[in-house]
Amino acid sequence: MTDPAMLSLKDAASAIRRRKVSSLELTKALLKRIEAWQPVINAFVRVEADEAIRAARAADRALARGSAKGPLHGVPLAHKDMYYVKGKPAGCGSKVREGFIAPATSTAIAKLEAAGALRLGALHMAEFAYGPTGHNTYLGNACNPWDKSCITGGSSSGSGAAVAARLTPAALGSDTGGSIRLPAHFCGVTGYKPTNGRVSRANALPLSFTLDSVGPLAQTAEDCALIAAAITGPDPLDPTTAGAPAWDARAAKRSPKGLTIGVPTSFYVDDLEADVAAALEAALAEFRKLGARIVKVDLPDQTAVAAAALIVLAVEATACHAPWLRTRAADYGPQVRNRLENGLAYSAVQYLEALRWRGPSLAAHLEAIGKVDVIVAPASRAVAPTIAATDVGAGAGAEAAIQAITRFMRPVNYLGLPALVVPAGQSQQGLPIGLQLIGRPFGDEILMALGAAFQDVTDHHRRIPTLP
Amino acid sequence: MPDQVTPERVAAIAAAARVPIQPGAEARIAQAVGPTAARFAAIDLAMPLEIEPSSFVVVQRAELDR
Numbered sequence: 412m413t414d415p416a417m418l419s420l421k422d423a424a425s426a427i428r429r430r431k432v433s434s435l436e437l438t439k440a441l442l443k444r445i446e447a448w449q450p451v452i453n454a455f456v457r458v459e460a461d462e463a464i465r466a467a468r469a470a471d472r473a474l475a476r477g478s479a480k481g482p483l484h485g486v487p488l489a490h491k492d493m494y495y496v497k498g499k500p501a502g503c504g505s506k507v508r509e510g511f512i513a514p515a516t517s518t519a520i521a522k523l524e525a526a527g528a529l530r531l532g533a534l535h536m537a538e539f540a541y542g543p544t545g546h547n548t549y550l551g552n553a554c555n556p557w558d559k560s561c562i563t564g565g566s567s568s569g570s571g572a573a574v575a576a577r578l579t580p581a582a583l584g585s586d587t588g589g590s591i592r593l594p595a596h597f598c599g600v601t602g603y604k605p606t607n608g609r610v611s612r613a614n615a616l617p618l619s620f621t622l623d624s625v626g627p628l629a630q631t632a633e634d635c636a637l638i639a640a641a642i643t644g645p646d647p648l649d650p651t652t653a654g655a656p657a658w659d660a661r662a663a664k665r666s667p668k669g670l671t672i673g674v675p676t677s678f679y680v681d682d683l684e685a686d687v688a689a690a691l692e693a694a695l696a697e698f699r700k701l702g703a704r705i706v707k708v709d710l711p712d713q714t715a716v717a718a719a720a721l722i723v724l725a726v727e728a729t730a731c732h733a734p735w736l737r738t739r740a741a742d743y744g745p746q747v748r749n750r751l752e753n754g755l756a757y758s759a760v761q762y763l764e765a766l767r768w769r770g771p772s773l774a775a776h777l778e779a780i781g782k783v784d785v786i787v788a789p790a791s792r793a794v795a796p797t798i799a800a801t802d803v804g805a806g807a808g809a810e811a812a813i814q815a816i817t818r819f820m821r822p823v824n825y826l827g828l829p830a831l832v833v834p835a836g837q838s839q840q841g842l843p844i845g846l847q848l849i850g851r852p853f854g855d856e857i858l859m860a861l862g863a864a865f866q867d868v869t870d871h872h873r874r875i876p877t878l879p
Numbered sequence: 880m881p882d883q884v885t886p887e888r889v890a891a892i893a894a895a896a897r898v899p900i901q902p903g904a905e906a907r908i909a910q911a912v913g914p915t916a917a918r919f920a921a922i923d924l925a926m927p928l929e930i931e932p933s934s935f936v937v938v939q940r941a942e943l944d945r
Contacts, residue, residue: 608939621932656943718918725912729898736898749907752900755893756884756912763932764924770934771926777938810911827939852942 416440420580420634427485434485438467454573458532466529484527490583492533493616504536517614526641534569548744556876561795564593571598581629589820595832596790599843603635607827611646619727632862662856668702678713679788690836720825722765729754786849794842831858834871882920
């Protein structure tokens with residue numbers, strides 16, 4: 412039979428439920444792949460093999476008694492090392508957090524556990540989730556499984572690399588300025604950034620309380636929908652989720668027929684590498700065949716929106732870290748320390764103007780797109796660059812280099828929109844290309860429906876890297 | 880009015896925040912954030928007086944009734 416480690420989250424959960432594969436078999440298969448791949452891509456910061464085996468055996472016993480815990484019963488997962496689990500370390504990719512033991516479990520993890528998911532370990536990340544490339548001077552870089560000389564994207568570097576190499580069926584990442592979508596694009600997996608306010612951020616590492624969002628990376632849109640069904644909804648520990656709608660599984664399976672897809676006339680289509688432009692055109696042709704209507708949209712100036720996003724992020728990140736900048740500045744990596752210092756350059760009035768403008772800016776965006784359901788745009792103008800070429804460290808050009816990589820990301824965070832990155836092609840060198848489907852506020856389910864329909868008729872998401 | 884981020888301004892805000900910066904970092908920081916500050920300053924931010932940060936949620940939640 413197929414190696415259980417290759418199964419998608421949906422298929423793995425189904426196989427366990429129908430007792431075609433045991434939780435123990437799946438766990439052992441994933442641990443075997445982790446052992447082989449970890450020296451190459453450095454995707455994990457901790458593998459909790461013994462605990463995972465024990466939990467898998469318990470899950471199999473429970474199933475034998477007829478007591479499945481939930482839709483993810485017995486499926487082992489690993490998550491970015493910033494989701495707290497009570498009593499366990501959460502290093503957050505930084506020396507500053509060395510020795511930190513989480514006092515409580517994050518709501519997202521608790522909800523996945525309630526759905527029956529198990530834990531394989533913790534995944535690598537950029538220091539304090541503040542870096543778009545995956546570089547980490549303290550713990551070493553995570554590497555792209557398609558070409559280990561290339562970046563994974565960040566900050567959810569381990570999540571992107573581990574899902575691509577089939578070391579975990581899915582993984583939580585976080586997205587403040589593209590940290591789910593960039594690794595999904597560069598590593599060739601599906602990544603979902605929810606509408607702000609749909610998923611609780613409680614007891615996950617904060618970076619920017621306005622822009623942070625919690626979401627999964629997985630093989631498919633259907634897998635992301637499975638995770639979304641488990642983790643979305645109100646949480647008293649995170650007031651931004653008050654009144655958040657429950658996941659609508661039916662809407663996530665609707666036909667794409669009759670949907671209106673908008674293609675930006677500028678910004679997202681400027682200066683694309685030829686392979687990326689070709690992938691966008693090919694995807695639009697598929698969406699047309701699926702029955703969607705394609706229209707051009709003139710978005711408000713996205714450089715202005717991105718500037719506001721950068722100010723909000725810079726100031727909030729610096730405010731979060733100010734106590735440690737006063738006492739432990741030398742323990743930060745040079746790039747993150749510099750970026751945190753950058754946040755000191757903005758005035759209180761600038762920051763609050765950037766926050767006040769968020770509502771009017773979203774209103775202008777919605778007016779510009781009219782009845783468009785989904786905007787389709789590249790996730791990045793290029794495929795994964797090399798680690799060496801993007802090793803800008805703390806140099807003078809670092810901020811400009813970071814902004815170039817995150818160019819297509821920031822408006823989505825500032826406007827709080829949902830987005831789904833789906834693999835949509837590959838470059839001539841074989842590196843993955845992802846497109847982002849950007850929805851309306853709370854239109855997350857439509858993204859899943861469109862992504863799943865696209866993946867039904869394409870196979871980009873089925874490509875798997877081979878061990879070098 | 881254009882926004883010119885100077886090393887002196889950076890030093891003053893950092894001091895007001897009581898966050899020490901690395902020796903000589905003022906110029907690097909001013910150069911790093913200058914383009915963003917200039918782009919933001921060029922936006923027409925004429926908004927009704929009543930707009931506040933949480934007005935965003937009002938616009939966002941209106942989509943639920945769509």
